[in-house]
Amino acid sequence: MSLFDQKVSDLHELLHKKEITVSDLVETSYKRISEVEGKVQAFLTLDEENARHKAKALDERIGQADEKGLLFGMPIGIKDNIVTKNLRTTCASKILENFDPIYDATVMGKLHQAETVTIGKLNMDEFAMGSSTENSGFKDTRNPWSLDRVPGGSSGGSAAAVAAGEVLFSLGSDTGGSIRQPASFCGVVGMKPTYGLVSRFGLVAFASSLDQIGPVTRTVEDNAYLLKAIAGHDEMDSTSANVAVPDYVSALSGDIKGLKIAVPKEYLGEGVKEEVKQSVLDALKVLEKLGASWEEVSLPHSKYALSTYYLLSSSEASANLSRFDGVRYGYRSPDAQNLLDMYKMTREQGFGDEVKRRIMLGTFALSSGYYDAYYKKAQKVRTLIKKDFEDIFQKYDVIIGPTTPTPAFKIGENLADPMTMYVNDILTIPVNLAGVPGISVPCGFSEGLPLGLQIIGKHFDESLVYKVAHAFEQATDYHKQKPQL
Amino acid sequence: MSRISTDQVKHVANLARLAITEEEANTLTQQLDKIITFAEQLNEVDTDHVEPTSHVLEIKNVMREDVAKPGLPNEEVLKNAPEHQDGQIKVPPIIE
Numbered sequence: 225m226s227l228f229d230q231k232v233s234d235l236h237e238l239l240h241k242k243e244i245t246v247s248d249l250v251e252t253s254y255k256r257i258s259e260v261e262g263k264v265q266a267f268l269t270l271d272e273e274n275a276r277h278k279a280k281a282l283d284e285r286i287g288q289a290d291e292k293g294l295l296f297g298m299p300i301g302i303k304d305n306i307v308t309k310n311l312r313t314t315c316a317s318k319i320l321e322n323f324d325p326i327y328d329a330t331v332m333g334k335l336h337q338a339e340t341v342t343i344g345k346l347n348m349d350e351f352a353m354g355s356s357t358e359n360s361g362f363k364d365t366r367n368p369w370s371l372d373r374v375p376g377g378s379s380g381g382s383a384a385a386v387a388a389g390e391v392l393f394s395l396g397s398d399t400g401g402s403i404r405q406p407a408s409f410c411g412v413v414g415m416k417p418t419y420g421l422v423s424r425f426g427l428v429a430f431a432s433s434l435d436q437i438g439p440v441t442r443t444v445e446d447n448a449y450l451l452k453a454i455a456g457h458d459e460m461d462s463t464s465a466n467v468a469v470p471d472y473v474s475a476l477s478g479d480i481k482g483l484k485i486a487v488p489k490e491y492l493g494e495g496v497k498e499e500v501k502q503s504v505l506d507a508l509k510v511l512e513k514l515g516a517s518w519e520e521v522s523l524p525h526s527k528y529a530l531s532t533y534y535l536l537s538s539s540e541a542s543a544n545l546s547r548f549d550g551v552r553y554g555y556r557s558p559d560a561q562n563l564l565d566m567y568k569m570t571r572e573q574g575f576g577d578e579v580k581r582r583i584m585l586g587t588f589a590l591s592s593g594y595y596d597a598y599y600k601k602a603q604k605v606r607t608l609i610k611k612d613f614e615d616i617f618q619k620y621d622v623i624i625g626p627t628t629p630t631p632a633f634k635i636g637e638n639l640a641d642p643m644t645m646y647v648n649d650i651l652t653i654p655v656n657l658a659g660v661p662g663i664s665v666p667c668g669f670s671e672g673l674p675l676g677l678q679i680i681g682k683h684f685d686e687s688l689v690y691k692v693a694h695a696f697e698q699a700t701d702y703h704k705q706k707p708q709l
Numbered sequence: 710m711s712r713i714s715t716d717q718v719k720h721v722a723n724l725a726r727l728a729i730t731e732e733e734a735n736t737l738t739q740q741l742d743k744i745i746t747f748a749e750q751l752n753e754v755d756t757d758h759v760e761p762t763s764h765v766l767e768i769k770n771v772m773r774e775d776v777a778k779p780g781l782p783n784e785e786v787l788k789n790a791p792e793h794q795d796g797q798i799k800v801p802p803i804i805e
Contacts, residue, residue: 326785420766433764462771463764531748542725549726551800553789563803568728580727584737585744587725588713601751603761608754610762642740643747659765683765 227252228392229706232446235392236294239286246286246297246341249392250279253299253343257390260709263371265363266385268304269312270344275299278341295338295453301385301394304345305352306437307426308332311342315428316360317350319548319555319574329426330461331395331437331454338453343391346381350576351545352402352430354378355648356638359578364635367409368707369673373632376406382440383410387707393441393450397427399434400533401627401652404664407440408627408676411666411705413447413693414440416652418684419659420465422451423458429544431537432463434656443703444665444694448472451686467684475687476694481515483692484620490526491625491651491678500626503668503675508624510699511692518624523612528605529654530646534582535589535602536657541579542586548574581642606657613658617682622692626651627664627676651678661686665693666702674702712745713738 227235227249238244254272261267285291302308305315307325309332314320328336335342349359357365357380365380367373368388375384379396383406386394396403398416407414415438422437429435439450452473457466487508492501508518550556550570557569575583589598616623628648638645655662660683667677677696681689697703715738722729722737729737783796792799 323789326781326788420768459773463766463768465766465768525754528751528754531751534744535748535751546726550791551798552786554791556791560801562805563801564726565728566801567726568723571726572728575727580729580733581737581740583725583727584718584721585741588717588721588741588745591721591724598745598748600761601756602748603763604756604759605751605754606762607759608756610765643743 226256226389228389228442231443232294232298232392232449235298236296239297242286246279246282247276249297249299250275250341250343253391256388260388261390263366263709264368264384264388264390265365266346266381266388266390267301267344268314268316268347268362268381271311271342275341275343282339282341293338294449295340298340299343299392300335300340301343301346301382301391302332303348303379303382303394303396305348305397305428306331306395307428308342308345311345313345314362315351316348316362317575317579318361319570321555323553327426330423330458332426334454346379346385346394348381349378350579351428351541352378352397352399353541353578353582355401355405355645357381358635358639359576361576366635367632368709369411370632372634373673374409374635376409376632378402379440380406383407383412383414386410386412386440386442388709389706393439393446395437395454396440397435397437398656399431399537400656401649403438403440404627404652404662404676404678405649407664409632409674411674411702411707412440412442413444413663413665413703414438415447415451415663416655416661417451417455417686418465418661420463421455421467421684421686423456423461423464425458425460431540432544433540434537444690444697445473445476447663448476448690465684470687472687472690475691477691478695478698480511480692480695483511483516483622485511485516485518486521486616486620486623487518488523488526488623488625489520490523495647495650496626496629497670499670500629500631500675504624504626504677507667507677507696510696514695514699521616521620523616523654525605525609525612526654529609529657530650532602532605532609532657533653534585534646535598536606538582538586539589539599540586542583542590545579545583578642609654610658613660621688623680625678627678631670631673631675655680659683661689663689663693665697667696667700668702711742712749713742
């Protein structure tokens with residue numbers, strides 16, 4: 225039994241009753257890391273000395289007037305594309321192998337205010353491009369449920385570390401499914417908030433119109449607490465939405481009577497494994513028992529989401545990643561004799577294959593003569609995909625389907641052909657294109673591997689998404705299962 | 710018919726400032742051709758009267774007060790620079 229088997233709110237109470245200390249929580253993390261990290265390989269950098277130091281300082285203040293908030297003293301892991309001041313931030317790329325940020329991302333500032341303790345930085349696909357964490361420039365993270373399988377990606381380290389009990393919770397980022405898909409593969413809860421709800425300042429940009437930071441946790445309640453802590457308007461991010469952040473936890477009443485659920489037929493169609501479909505149909509039965517009703521609907525442009533996504537996200541990436549040129553930070557090729565060669569050799573040697581492939585695709589789609597045919601066309605189809613969601617939300621409260629077409633696949637299985645890897649994200653990508661919030665919660669197992677239920681809401685309707693996810697979680701016990709490591 | 714030639718791939722690599730090898734150029738030609746061919750399914754969709762979406766929220770022209778603020782300290786700017794001299798970032802020759 226680990227302390228991390230308990231919810232944040234319970235741990236907070238134990239801290240206040242002086243039954244545990246912040247140091248106990250932090251040591252729970254590092255002890256577990258020493259036991260299982262050799263197998264799981266979720267972390268790129270540990271921040272042990274600072275974490276222990278901070279834990280001691282926080283322990284002095286438990287119960288005092290300036291100690292506030294439920295997240296006080298809670299150990300957290302951070303995806304390595306979120307910049308952390310004076311703590312190495314690599315994006316799992318050789319090009320940033322020794323990058324030591326001089327400022328904190330806005331979410332880190334908010335976590336400092338909430339007084340969480342950062343345990344370390346988590347592995348990911350290089351620059352968040354991938355669905356398996358195999359594109360990391362440093363190591364393969366393994367799925368705690370089956371070590372020969374991928375944890376999903378790109379936030380594979382964030383999901384694996386939580387599933388393995390190495391941290392209580394973590395932050396990930398989601399551009400096309402990168403929080404929800406690994407959460408599904410690792411049997412944990414992962415939320416991609418509405419675009420604009422969480423500041424992207426200090427999130428190393430992949431596709432700026434799609435990227436969002438979000439929480440990965442063991443329970444829906446913990447997820448709601450963590451989102452509340454990191455959400456909110458930020459003048460440092462011009463795409464940050466100026467909306468009030470509600471108290472998500474107060475929405476977790478369990479009461480979903482009269483809820484109207486839309487189930488897109490495209491999400492239970494071709495390519496979706498039979499056990500996955502069945503787990504969703506079983507989940508819908510659970511929700512019906514709780515007083516919800518569901519109907520089959522259509523999101524007719526779903527089949528175009530993958531193409532749209534790869535054109536748009538790669539185009540944005542090709543522009544965003546132009547900043548890695550060997551001049552101001554990161555790796556510089558020692559071989560070049562002039563500036564132009566320095567750019568080219570630095571980028572050639574510093575980036576991995578998938579990142580180069582996407583930069584190439586994006587540069588092509590934006591290049592003269594092809595811009596209208598590819599980039600602008602994809603932007604127009606994006607409008608239609610977004611409208612599909614708006615139409616459904618005229619009549620229904622939430623959309624439900626699987627998070628992924630299959631459970632976690634084997635390491636190496638999808639590496640040969642980029643297209644087979646891309647298909648993993650067909651059920652999560654439309655949500656990013658529409659900018660709406662989506663969560664993945666555990667909803668079953670297939671041959672011992674976790675499956676995830678995806679619940680999608682209207683813009684800024686995270687409260688309802690959490691309410692439904694929580695009601696489902698409380699009526700089932702999938703979230704109580706843990707991997708044997 | 711292939712959608713992209715190896716020469717085009719080399720041209721795009723130059724635009725993207727990537728010194729790709731001959732072998733990479735060949736592999737990328739095949740892979741990009743496959744991805745672009747797949748992406749051309751978008752041509753099935755009638756978008757004649759559809760506005761492009763670059764951004765999902767109704768936020769436009771976010772302005773702030775034009776007030777000067779202190780910049781970053783020189784030592785912080787140089788902290789991660791691969792090479793620097795006399796408080797400035799150093800790069801290889803630009804003009805030969």
